[in-house]
Amino acid sequence: MTDGWQRLHPLTTLVRGGRGTIAIIVILIPSLLDGGSTSRTITLLVVVGVFFGQSFIRWLVTRWRIEGDDLQIETGLLGRRSLRYPLAQVQAIDIVRPGLARLFGVAELRLRMGGSSGGTARLAYLREAEVEPLRVQMLRLARGAEEHEEEIPAWLHETLLARVSTGRLIASIVITDVGIVAEAVLAGLIVAGVLAPNAKAGIFSGGAAWAIGVGTRIWRQFNQEYGLSVSEAPDGLHLRGGLVALTAETIRPGRVQAVRLLEPFFWRPLGWCRVEVDLAGKQKVEGEGRAQRGQLRALLPVGDRATAELIIERLMPDRPRELVAPPSRARWKSPLRYGKLAYGRTDTCVATRSGRLRRVTVWVRLEKAQSLRYVQGPLQRRLHVASLHVDVAGKTLHAIARDRDAAEARAEVDTLAELARAARRAA
Amino acid sequence: MSDDWRGISRRYLTLRRLEVVAVAVVAAIVFAIFLNGWYRLWIAGALAAGVFGLVIVQRRFVAWGYAERADDLLVKRGVLFARLSVVPYGRMQFIDVTAGPFERLFRIATVRMHTAAAASDARIPGLESHEAARLRDRLAELGESQAAGI
Numbered sequence: 034m035t036d037g038w039q040r041l042h043p044l045t046t047l048v049r050g051g052r053g054t055i056a057i058i059v060i061l062i063p064s065l066l067d068g069g070s071t072s073r074t075i076t077l078l079v080v081v082g083v084f085f086g087q088s089f090i091r092w093l094v095t096r097w098r099i100e101g102d103d104l105q106i107e108t109g110l111l112g113r114r115s116l117r118y119p120l121a122q123v124q125a126i127d128i129v130r131p132g133l134a135r136l137f138g139v140a141e142l143r144l145r146m147g148g149s150s151g152g153t154a155r156l157a158y159l160r161e162a163e164v165e166p167l168r169v170q171m172l173r174l175a176r177g178a179e180e181h182e183e184e185i186p187a188w189l190h191e192t193l194l195a196r197v198s199t200g201r202l203i204a205s206i207v208i209t210d211v212g213i214v215a216e217a218v219l220a221g222l223i224v225a226g227v228l229a230p231n232a233k234a235g236i237f238s239g240g241a242a243w244a245i246g247v248g249t250r251i252w253r254q255f256n257q258e259y260g261l262s263v264s265e266a267p268d269g270l271h272l273r274g275g276l277v278a279l280t281a282e283t284i285r286p287g288r289v290q291a292v293r294l295l296e297p298f299f300w301r302p303l304g305w306c307r308v309e310v311d312l313a314g315k316q317k318v319e320g321e322g323r324a325q326r327g328q329l330r331a332l333l334p335v336g337d338r339a340t341a342e343l344i345i346e347r348l349m350p351d352r353p354r355e356l357v358a359p360p361s362r363a364r365w366k367s368p369l370r371y372g373k374l375a376y377g378r379t380d381t382c383v384a385t386r387s388g389r390l391r392r393v394t395v396w397v398r399l400e401k402a403q404s405l406r407y408v409q410g411p412l413q414r415r416l417h418v419a420s421l422h423v424d425v426a427g428k429t430l431h432a433i434a435r436d437r438d439a440a441e442a443r444a445e446v447d448t449l450a451e452l453a454r455a456a457r458r459a460a
Numbered sequence: 461m462s463d464d465w466r467g468i469s470r471r472y473l474t475l476r477r478l479e480v481v482a483v484a485v486v487a488a489i490v491f492a493i494f495l496n497g498w499y500r501l502w503i504a505g506a507l508a509a510g511v512f513g514l515v516i517v518q519r520r521f522v523a524w525g526y527a528e529r530a531d532d533l534l535v536k537r538g539v540l541f542a543r544l545s546v547v548p549y550g551r552m553q554f555i556d557v558t559a560g561p562f563e564r565l566f567r568i569a570t571v572r573m574h575t576a577a578a579a580s581d582a583r584i585p586g587l588e589s590h591e592a593a594r595l596r597d598r599l600a601e602l603g604e605s606q607a608a609g610i
Binding site: 449 | 542544
């Protein structure tokens with residue numbers, strides 16, 4: 034290989050092809066168990082062969098190098114593509130290690146690019162040992178620093194903010210709303226099975242489908258949030274964790290659209306809470322599942338208030354400290370959640386709270402506001418109250434201040450528009 | 461705030477009224493043909509609903525308005541649910557102008573602003589064609605000069 038071009042790790046073939054193979058085997062297991070006729074086995078082998086062949090060719094024709102300040106990737110057998118990623122525009126470099134890749138000792142490097150396109154460059158897969166040095170080297174180039182500096186530069190130093198303990202994570206999943214419902218249904222099924230032994234088969238087949246659904250959801254959460262740690266570094270918050278698939282991710286403050294603090298009903302006696310962030314919504318990363326895309330990123334899967342405050346402080350240092358409740362006549366419109374509704378703002382940040390059972394506090398930076406909305410329903414008009422929305426570019430989160438005094442809300446729209454403009458200018 | 465509010469074209473009101481009348485008349489005719497016995501009551505009901513619809517269409521037409529301020533566009537709408545949206549020019553990602561066949565017949569169009577947030581809804585229907593084109597160009601120009609990152 035000349036000119037510094039490098040191939041990806043040869044085991045890429047196995048990891049890429051392996052995924053497809055596992056899927057096929059899972060699909061075909063029932064037919065194999067049925068006696069496994071030769072024609073079926075041959076079909077299976079052919080399909081697996083095609084999978085490996087495809088990923089082998091893909092590996093063969095893909096090469097990459099760092100040329101000057103750019104990362105170049107060339108790929109494609111027939112339609113040859115040459116990709117060039119200027120390292121100066123890199124926003125974050127994440128290391129992702131899916132279960133299968135860990136088994137083979139390889140890892141993926143994911144470069145999140147800045148700019149309006151916000152693309153992602155993937156180097157999958159590289160040898161585990163060379164990933165971290167490469168990341169440091171790229172980050173250095175991104176900063177325009179000298180390439181042959183030896184020791185790890187100061188801006189890579191990080192301080193640990195929080196780390197979720199396994200016991201607490203399990204306990205928290207057991208007592209969330211999903212968890213409690215799952216346990217109740219499970220208990221119901223067992224009771225039904227004991228009381229009506231004849232209907233056992235029906236109960237179990239019915240329960241199985243449901244259990245798979247809930248089980249995958251819980252498993253995915255557990256797998257993602259296992260051992261999750263957040264640390265602070267000059268370039269943002271570093272997130273590390275995972276059980277089977279390990280990820281290391283950097284969250285730059287600028288990527289955060291909104292922060293949410295959740296206090297589920299069953300957690301409150303324990304004083305636990307959860308911190309999630311909503312990141313810029315347009316990023317679709319190849320290889321990221323659909324379920325992951327719509328999800329908020331948990332920074333603190335479960336923890337106490339003090340830890341949560343510590344993390345929120347890093348993301349929203351200018352947040353309002355005191356939230357004000359809406360006028361008491363709003364009780365007629367939102368009788369249940371009235372007591373929990375609150376809204377507050379500083380010159381740069383808006384906070385809203387809601388939720389009777391599951392208390393939710395949302396913080397939004399005004400510089401991130403995409404639009405403001407004032408909405409007044411028929412009942413709200415009678416009570417002279419109105420709701421105020423601050424829309425951001427996240428996936429799901431918006432700050433909604435419900436049932437504020439109508440005149441105050443109307444004036445607030447203008448004030449916020451003004452403040453948001455100032456915040457954008459300053460940013 | 462003394463914002464310079466503009467309403468939308470009266471031709472939009474005419475179009476909406478025609479729609480309501482057409483639906484009411486068709487319903488009345490269908491009742492007259494297919495129902496016997498109490499059909500007069502049904503016809504009266506259809507026509508009354510039509511009149512009610514006309515009132516609603518009128519009120520909703522009046523509620524529409526937009527104002528171009530120095531840094532953002534205000535759009536207000538709705539009678540039962542009154543809404544006011546503020547969209548900064550710098551946040552607009554793209555603007556589209558649509559006109560269906562009937563709208564084209566009445567020479568009106570709908571201008572819609574899109575931001576990076578899916579929830580922002582800034583839509584102005586029933587703009588006269590030349591006004592829609594003017595607004596589109598003006599917004600595009602302002603959006604470009606004030607563009608801000610996500």
